[in-house]
Amino acid sequence: MRMGERMDGAARGLPVRVQDVYAGYGKLEILHGVNLYANPGELVVIVGPNGSGKSTLLKTIFGFTKIYRGRIIVGSRDVTRVPPNKKPYLGLAYVFQTGNVFASLTVEENLKLSWLVFSVRAKRGELGKEAMRDPQRAFRKKLEEILEMFPRLRERLKQRAGTLSGGERQMLAIAKALLTEPRVLLLDEPTAALAPRVAEEVLEIVRKIADSGLTVLLVEQNAKRALEIGDRGYILVQGKVAYEGTTKEILAHPELGKLYLGLLK
Numbered sequence: 001m002r003m004g005e006r007m008d009g010a011a012r013g014l015p016v017r018v019q020d021v022y023a024g025y026g027k028l029e030i031l032h033g034v035n036l037y038a039n040p041g042e043l044v045v046i047v048g049p050n051g052s053g054k055s056t057l058l059k060t061i062f063g064f065t066k067i068y069r070g071r072i073i074v075g076s077r078d079v080t081r082v083p084p085n086k087k088p089y090l091g092l093a094y095v096f097q098t099g100n101v102f103a104s105l106t107v108e109e110n111l112k113l114s115w116l117v118f119s120v121r122a123k124r125g126e127l128g129k130e131a132m133r134d135p136q137r138a139f140r141k142k143l144e145e146i147l148e149m150f151p152r153l154r155e156r157l158k159q160r161a162g163t164l165s166g167g168e169r170q171m172l173a174i175a176k177a178l179l180t181e182p183r184v185l186l187l188d189e190p191t192a193a194l195a196p197r198v199a200e201e202v203l204e205i206v207r208k209i210a211d212s213g214l215t216v217l218l219v220e221q222n223a224k225r226a227l228e229i230g231d232r233g234y235i236l237v238q239g240k241v242a243y244e245g246t247t248k249e250i251l252a253h254p255e256l257g258k259l260y261l262g263l264l265k
């Protein structure tokens with residue numbers, strides 16, 4: 001069985017559809033009619049200049065901004081008006097740029113915080129029959145699976161999260177998110193401020209997560225590397241999609257990289 005695959009073979013990811021969305025903060029409109037889709041098993045990267053609205057787009061999908069027009073559909077459900085605190089229970093997980101872990105708690109305690117969301121979803125029957133029968137056992141199993149994926153965290157279970165390196169902290173944030181058994185994972189610059197080698201390790205994990213069947217949306221500063229590992233990409237410029245296509249197309253395009261991403265050929 002592949003990493004993260006479900007015993008009962010149920011589909012892991014849910015499709016995400018952002019349809020003609022206008023959103024922002026208070027009266028300040030940042031996104032002006034954005035359309036985007038992401039399918040299960042896909043790693044969709046969102047790149048673009050600073051301040052173009054990449055983070056705002058993820059925040060909007062999760063419900064942190066004001067949506068003036070348009071719809072956001074996850075699976076068959078319209079989640080446009082679902083507040084952020086309810087999103088994890090619908091199978092969405094969001095890893096922020098910072099502040100995902102509690103510094104004064106140990107790695108293990110941080111991971112166990114995901115039990116709340118996991119148990120609710122398990123009892124509802126969303127995580128398969130086994131998990132519905134015995135949520136605690138299923139959670140322990142999931143935790144074991146995640147620690148296999150992040151051996152560095154296993155070595156540091158009793159260590160306070162505040163003493164982890166930047167890379168380890170980011171891995172803990174992703175691990176916590178995965179422990180809620182999400183169908184859709186939103187990642188906002190998970191490699192920010194990481195040394196290149198560690199950033200690479202994190203990106204490889206992100207690729208594996210998408211390969212396990214989840215729908216993954218990734219905002220990245222390092223456009224080139226993100227496009228190299230992603231399936232499809234969106235270039236956001238001033239709150240609008242300036243280009244969408246396969247990452248191969250974007251990387252091979254003679255102008256796009258130079259125009260929007262600061263990439264020199």
Ligand SMILES: Nc1ncnc2c1ncn2[C@@H]1O[C@H](COP(=O)(O)OP(=O)(O)OP(=O)(O)O)[C@@H](O)[C@H]1O
Binds near residue numbers: 048049054057
């Ligand atoms: N909470 C907020 N209130 C008001 N304006 C905000 C808020 N957060 C972001 N903005 C503004 O929204 C615009 C888009 O910001 P956003 O963080 O989405 O861009 P980004 O593409 O992710 O940028 P970067 O690559 O620099 O992280 C910016 O002009 C920013 O100042």
